[in-house]
Amino acid sequence: MTDTPSTGAVVLVGCGRLGSAILEGWLATGTVAPADLIILTPSEKPAAETARERGASVNPPVDALSGARALVLAVKPAKWREALAPLLAALPSGTPIISVMAGVSADDIAVLSERPVTRVMPTTAVAQARGVAALWSADNNARETGRRLFGAIADVVDLDREALMDAATAVAGSAPAFIYAFAQALARAGERQGLSSEAARRLARGALRSAGAGAETGAPLADLVARIASPGGTTRAGLDAMESAGDLDRAAEAAVDAAVEQARAISG
């Protein structure tokens, strides 16, 4: 097996919500030099235009792909075959395909493309280089290419089985929404204790920001909890109430299990 080259073009197919976020993260971190970027997008997108101004190629003739070192597939699952198939004749053999699509198996992509595949499931915070991304590949070089492309814009979490991708999507991709919903529930509880709705919402949002700042330090979550929950204090009382009823784990399990089930249903 030959090493994946670390020079050459990176082709981004699809510049929608996630494709644009990836592009912004790459440009902000210098992960890919603009001159090494080829962006394929049916319609004009602000992120692609910014990249073009800095030297990227947008929708060049397909021959331009002959110098590609990787292709990142960021289209909707229903569109991937029609997006990828016309590019394959020009793409060097062995070029890793990095799919960020939910619910499309690496095998399906490998069968059509006849190239090694890495699956990556990032969050859109890659735009601010603060994403998290689950990554899986059966091919060492393709895995390395995925790590190189996402390592500077996300905390890359390696999975040892592709089947775990759905669980990772629930715990990372969907979880911010679960956490926002919990903050909303806290605000409602604060209102029941007499706070005005505006005060409760601002306090809950501020709490979320503070929790995020704590998480950014990289300290283990248990340590972050322990720093706030002193024995006999108010936070400890609140945590004990949630934990003794078992409601916290039950709610988290229900949310993750339902998200995994839905991911499996969507991918058929």
Ligand SMILES: NC(=O)c1ccc[n+]([C@@H]2O[C@H](COP(=O)([O-])OP(=O)(O)OC[C@H]3O[C@@H](n4cnc5c(N)ncnc54)[C@H](OP(=O)(O)O)[C@@H]3O)[C@@H](O)[C@H]2O)c1
């Ligand atoms: N959004 C997220 O947070 C997130 C997180 C993890 C994974 N994902 C995965 O990322 C993928 C994209 O999701 P998204 O939310 O970014 O969807 P999106 O905003 O709809 O973007 C998809 C893009 O693909 C483009 N496209 C369609 N056909 C194409 C073709 N033949 N060649 C090149 N580009 C083509 C579309 O272009 P036009 O706009 O011009 O039609 C569109 O901008 C999905 O598979 C999803 O599962 C998304």
